[in-house]
Amino acid sequence: MRLVRKAMVDLLLRYVAKEPMKKIPRMIALARKLDRGNLHTVQIDAVEQALLDETSNWHLLVKKLFDEVDIKLIRKLVECFFVNANLEGAARARAAERKFDCNIPWAILMDPTSACNLNCTGCWAAQYGDKHNLSYETLDSICRQGKELGTYFYILSGGEPLVRKDDIIRLCEAHQDCYFFAFTNGTLVDDELCREMLRVGNFALAFSIEGDEEATDMRRGKGAYQKVIEAMDRMRRHKLIFGYSTCYHRYNTESVASDEFVDEMIARGCRFAWNFTYMPVGKDADVNLLATPEQRTYMYRRIREIRETKPIFAIDFWNDGEFSDGCIAGGRSYLHINANGDVEPCAFIHYANVNIKEASLLDALRSPLFMAYRRRQPFNENHLLPCPLLDNPEILCAMVKESGAKSTELEAPEDVEVLCAKTRPAAEEWAPVAGRLWEEAKKGKEGESATPG
Numbered sequence: 001m002r003l004v005r006k007a008m009v010d011l012l013l014r015y016v017a018k019e020p021m022k023k024i025p026r027m028i029a030l031a032r033k034l035d036r037g038n039l040h041t042v043q044i045d046a047v048e049q050a051l052l053d054e055t056s057n058w059h060l061l062v063k064k065l066f067d068e069v070d071i072k073l074i075r076k077l078v079e080c081f082f083v084n085a086n087l088e089g090a091a092r093a094r095a096a097e098r099k100f101d102c103n104i105p106w107a108i109l110m111d112p113t114s115a116c117n118l119n120c121t122g123c124w125a126a127q128y129g130d131k132h133n134l135s136y137e138t139l140d141s142i143c144r145q146g147k148e149l150g151t152y153f154y155i156l157s158g159g160e161p162l163v164r165k166d167d168i169i170r171l172c173e174a175h176q177d178c179y180f181f182a183f184t185n186g187t188l189v190d191d192e193l194c195r196e197m198l199r200v201g202n203f204a205l206a207f208s209i210e211g212d213e214e215a216t217d218m219r220r221g222k223g224a225y226q227k228v229i230e231a232m233d234r235m236r237r238h239k240l241i242f243g244y245s246t247c248y249h250r251y252n253t254e255s256v257a258s259d260e261f262v263d264e265m266i267a268r269g270c271r272f273a274w275n276f277t278y279m280p281v282g283k284d285a286d287v288n289l290l291a292t293p294e295q296r297t298y299m300y301r302r303i304r305e306i307r308e309t310k311p312i313f314a315i316d317f318w319n320d321g322e323f324s325d326g327c328i329a330g331g332r333s334y335l336h337i338n339a340n341g342d343v344e345p346c347a348f349i350h351y352a353n354v355n356i357k358e359a360s361l362l363d364a365l366r367s368p369l370f371m372a373y374r375r376r377q378p379f380n381e382n383h384l385l386p387c388p389l390l391d392n393p394e395i396l397c398a399m400v401k402e403s404g405a406k407s408t409e410l411e412a413p414e415d416v417e418v419l420c421a422k423t424r425p426a427a428e429e430w431a432p433v434a435g436r437l438w439e440e441a442k443k444g445k446e447g448e449s450a451t452p453g
Helices: 002-015 020-034 041-052 057-068 071-100 124-128 136-149 161-174 191-200 213-220 224-237 259-268 293-309 361-365 368-376 393-403 416-450
Strands: 107-110 153-156 179-184 203-208 242-248 272-277 313-316 334-337
Touching: 020 041, 020 057, 020 071, 041 057, 057 071, 057 293, 071 136, 071 153, 071 179, 107 136, 136 153, 136 161, 136 361, 153 161, 161 179, 161 191, 161 203, 191 203, 191 224, 203 224, 213 224, 224 242, 224 259, 272 293, 293 313, 293 416, 368 393, 393 416
Parallel strands: 107 153, 107 334, 153 179, 179 203, 203 242, 242 272, 272 313
Antiparallel strands: none
């Protein structure tokens, strides 16, 4: 059956290679046929409505994708990401969740290496040290175990993951049914890598950037901004898929969400934007970088405005909690495996009971800390307070203590009470603001449901 679905997708994509925008209805019809059990009817309906409206920014985004990206990459994106990761994988993951009574992740974030050629202010990756790597065999095993459970989407971070770009390309070759995605500082992107990415087809990049040149160089070092821009231009010449990732904080929030910055990123060829808020993880983390409640409110409203008006897929991982029903970590939608092999519930939660070099992926998902996540999610009825560290620090303290999880920061292990003390004042300031926004959002939804159809 899976081979039949793959053949159907391949046939349709060859069919839409010419005048693709006119053939969107056929693609939507195929998506409905592939959606076994009607698990994604709401999402497919929303996509159909957005793409068939020629005035929609989503319609423009897809049109630009077909015009500017190699058709082979679009074919692999549909096959691996939309069909395998979201349709095929979802059904298998739900079955595994029922069988094993644990969370099964939609995506696995893993660090091929802790090494990095930059030293960015406030980056927690350095707390792991720079001498740790996951062997190719370990990376390959994680993917094989993940697919057995229904996980077909693999995200790579670090360190700088492209320090291991040869092994990443090898991984993409070995798992042509999966989609791979890496966060990168862009300094190691060359023409050879671009040619290899085009050859394998199932690998995309998100370039880390902090807004304009001044804001980016402030955190990443002089010249970092220009190197990212050069890498984007190179990727675009090779007709590859890429986007950008920002960490918004007290000093750059307005910059990364400005029309000037977002429009420039779109003009450079970015198809998506991942927006993270700064988290004070690590012994030397600067709490003064935490975004203010006013800035977080601004991002809440601004990202929604960008989604409605600009041809780019923008995500705000904390403020989008209302769409994911709260926190997605702990294997509920994703987990993190650091370069030492420690299996953590989140990239920002450096505690674990299990190391992937000594236990299976399923063992990790059923470990005490992951099960503590599963029992408590969502951590707050207000899904604009999704995070157990940033928004509900008392819950993170309780989970780490009851599970007996140990700090995974090899350079300077951090007691969970010390970590949570950094975010508690910010959580207290944000809570009443989030309460007002949550009530506003609920009233908006009630109004939509009451509108005649």
